[in-house]
Amino acid sequence: WFDQAHFIPPDAIFALTAQYLADPFPQKVNLGQGTYRDENGNPWVLPSVQKSREILSQKLNHEYLPIVGLASFRQEAAKLALGPELFAKQQDKLATCQSLSGTGALHLAGLLLRAGRASRPKIYIPEPTWSNHHQVFASLGFQCETFQYCNPETKGLDIDSYYAALKAAEPNSVVIIHACAHNPTGCDPSQEQWRELARIFKERQLFPLFDAAYLGFNSGNVDNDAFAIRLFIEEAKLEAGVCLSFAKNMGLYGERVGCFLLATSTEETAVKTQSMLEMLQRSEVSNPPAYGAKIASTILADATLRQAWHDDLITMSDRIRSMRRALYDRLISSGAPGSWEHLIRQSGMFGFLGLSPSIVLKLREQYHIYMAGNSRISIAGLNEQNVEYVGDSITECLKQ
Ligand code: LMR
Numbered sequence: 068w069f070d071q072a073h074f075i076p077p078d079a080i081f082a083l084t085a086q087y088l089a090d091p092f093p094q095k096v097n098l099g100q101g102t103y104r105d106e107n108g109n110p111w112v113l114p115s116v117q118k119s120r121e122i123l124s125q126k127l128n129h130e131y132l133p134i135v136g137l138a139s140f141r142q143e144a145a146k147l148a149l150g151p152e153l154f155a156k157q158q159d160k161l162a163t164c165q166s167l168s169g170t171g172a173l174h175l176a177g178l179l180l181r182a183g184r185a186s187r188p189k190i191y192i193p194e195p196t197w198s199n200h201h202q203v204f205a206s207l208g209f210q211c212e213t214f215q216y217c218n219p220e221t222k223g224l225d226i227d228s229y230y231a232a233l234k235a236a237e238p239n240s241v242v243i244i245h246a247c248a249h250n251p252t253g254c255d256p257s258q259e260q261w262r263e264l265a266r267i268f269k270e271r272q273l274f275p276l277f278d279a280a281y282l283g284f285n286s287g288n289v290d291n292d293a294f295a296i297r298l299f300i301e302e303a304k305l306e307a308g309v310c311l312s313f314a315k316n317m318g319l320y321g322e323r324v325g326c327f328l329l330a331t332s333t334e335e336t337a338v339k340t341q342s343m344l345e346m347l348q349r350s351e352v353s354n355p356p357a358y359g360a361k362i363a364s365t366i367l368a369d370a371t372l373r374q375a376w377h378d379d380l381i382t383m384s385d386r387i388r389s390m391r392r393a394l395y396d397r398l399i400s401s402g403a404p405g406s407w408e409h410l411i412r413q414s415g416m417f418g419f420l421g422l423s424p425s426i427v428l429k430l431r432e433q434y435h436i437y438m439a440g441n442s443r444i445s446i447a448g449l450n451e452q453n454v455e456y457v458g459d460s461i462t463e464c465l466k467q
Contacts, residue, residue, distance in 0.1 A: 079440060080198055087437045095435035096453045098444035101250070101416050103318055103383055106450050111383075113318045115376035119365040123358075132357045134349045135341070136165020136326070140360040143367035144326040148279060148293055148309050153301050162329040162341040164348055165355040169280045169312030170199060172327040176276055176308045177207040178347045179329070179340065180241060188274070189240040191232065195441060197250045197278065200243055212236075217252045222409035222421045224254040230267060238272040246279035246309070247292040248415025251443035255414065261295045265303035275299050280312040283377070285415045287384035300330045313363050315416065316380060322359025383447075390449040391418060397458025404465050418444045426464050434460040 077085075083099040105111040135141065141163040146154045166172035181187055190204045193216035204211050214232030218225040233242065247255055256264060268275055277296050283289040299305045306329075313324040327344070331337045348354070366372045391411060398407045410418050422430075422442035430436040436457055438444045449457060 078198070083437055083439065086431075090435055090437075092435040094453070094456060096437065096448060096457055098436065098438040098446075098448040098457070101315065101445045101447070102320055103315065103387075103416075103447045104450070106386065108448070108450055108452070111318055113376065113379040115366050115372055115379050116317055116319065116362055118372060118375060119362045122365055123361055127358075127361075129357070132165070132354050132360070134345050134354050135163070136355045137357065137360040137364055139368060140324075140364035141165055141326060143364050144311055144313075145328050147289060147367060148282065148296055148311055148328060149300065149330075150290060150293065150297060153297055157300065157330055159334045160331050160337045162331065162337050162344055164327045164341075164344040165360055166310070166325040166327050167352065167355065168314050168323040168325040169278060169310050170203065170325075171323065171352075171355075172310035172312070172325045173200070173203045173276075173278060174207070174351075175327045175344060175347060176310060176329075177204055177209065178351070179308075179327075179343055180274075181207055181209070182343055182347065183340070189237055191236055191240055191242040191273075193229070193243065193245070193249070195251055196243065196245075197280075198439075200278070212240075216249070217254060217419070219421075222252075222419060223412060224249075224252070224256060224260075226256060226260050229256075230263065233264070233267045233271055233273060236271060236273055239274070241274045241276050242268070244275050244277050244295065246277040246282065246296050247294075248281035248285035248417070250280070250415070251417050251439065251441060252419045253413025253415050253417050254419075256295070258294060258298075261298055262302075264295075265299050265305065268299065268305055269303055274308070275305060276308040276310070278310050280310075281315055281415055282311070283380040284316040284384060287377075287381040289377075289380075304332070306331055313359065317363055317366070317376070319359045319362065322362070323356055324359035324363050387416060387446045388414075390446050390454060393451075393454045394418070394446070394449060394458055397455050398461060401459050401462040402466075403458070403462040416445055416447060418446050420444060420461070422461070422465075426461075429464050429467075430460060434464070436460055 080100050087097045166175050190209045190211045192200050192213050194213040201211050215228040282292045285292045299307050309328040311326045314320045366376050395410045420442040427442050
């Protein structure tokens with residue numbers, strides 16, 4: 068049956084983690100996969116999550132959730148992304164479905180986009196992007212197109228290329244948007260540029276599909292990080308899909324907690340798309356996992372716990388910002404050739420260094436510093452103990 072099967076190379080990011088774990092070198096540094104680490108390089112269970120777990124442990128059961136997920140979680144997730152005012156206005160025109168984290172939400176969005184139309188829309192994806200975007204949509208049979216998002220000279224956002232791509236896109240296509248903290252470049256449009264983007268989406272009848280994996284994690288403030296989502300739905304009156312993940316902002320990586328939200332323009336469409344999501348979810352995973360969604364909704368629904376979570380967001384985003392600065396300072400003080408301004412202009416979990424593949428390889432093989440092949444580093448992997456080693460190693464490599 069399977070003698071025609073092709074061998075698919077392992078996923079680059081997960082393979083990198085495995086390589087790092089197998090490396091016996093004591094000073095090894097993992098800047099690969101985007102997972103938060105505390106100041107000692109250890110995984111961090113957020114104190115708000117810890118508290119939520121304690122509350123839950125007293126009343127936990129293992130019953131099935133409804134097919135579309137935990138109702139309180141779906142409601143709280145939508146309120147979080149839209150903010151309470153927009154949520155109140157939009158709630159009857161929303162379809163929501165709990166998903167297997169952000170990837171599952173993107174996949175559900177793809178299933179819905181495929182099921183709801185006579186022909187498959189094209190999917191426009193920024194280049195570079197998160198390594199899984201193409202796979203999720205290509206595996207569902209969509210034609211994926213790319214557009215240049217980052218200017219290789221400035222290592223910043225290429226907004227003119229973005230505008231031009233949207234203006235040239237086929238009407239009724241879908242565009243993947245990183246809601247904030249663009250992965251891997253760390254470069255987001257300004258508020259002014261978001262406004263212009265929304266205007267072009269409207270004019271060209273494009274469907275915005277937000278990948279929102281970093282709300283609150285980027286700046287420490289959910290309202291800032293959800294700016295584009297709210298602008299597109301409220302001010303530009305666009306229908307939009309939002310793929311939420313609680314992997315990063317609650318540190319619930321392995322619990323697979325996510326939600327797909329669809330903001331439609333009529334109540335009738337919301338009812339119909341909600342029913343479609345229910346059918347699509349049932350045929351795929353039957354019903355989603357419960358534990359992580361219960362942890363998240365317990366936090367979001369309780370004012371005290373929610374405040375504790377906001378404090379945790381600040382802890383994480385502040386530490387990342389200060390490590391970004393520390394790496395920049397070390398690169399400058401050790402005389403790393405070239406300009407590094409781009410590193411401090413970027414924001415979020417990642418730094419996009421702009422190193423060549425051969426330098427990335429040298430850093431891995433000779434210095435045991437692991438980063439994605441495109442020279443994206445997960446800044447959370449830096450700490451006071453290793454940041455100088457990383458800065459000095461990059462400088463040495465570049466000077467050789
Ligand atoms: C990353 O970009 O490193 C993370 O989002 C982990 C993943 O699933 O790729």
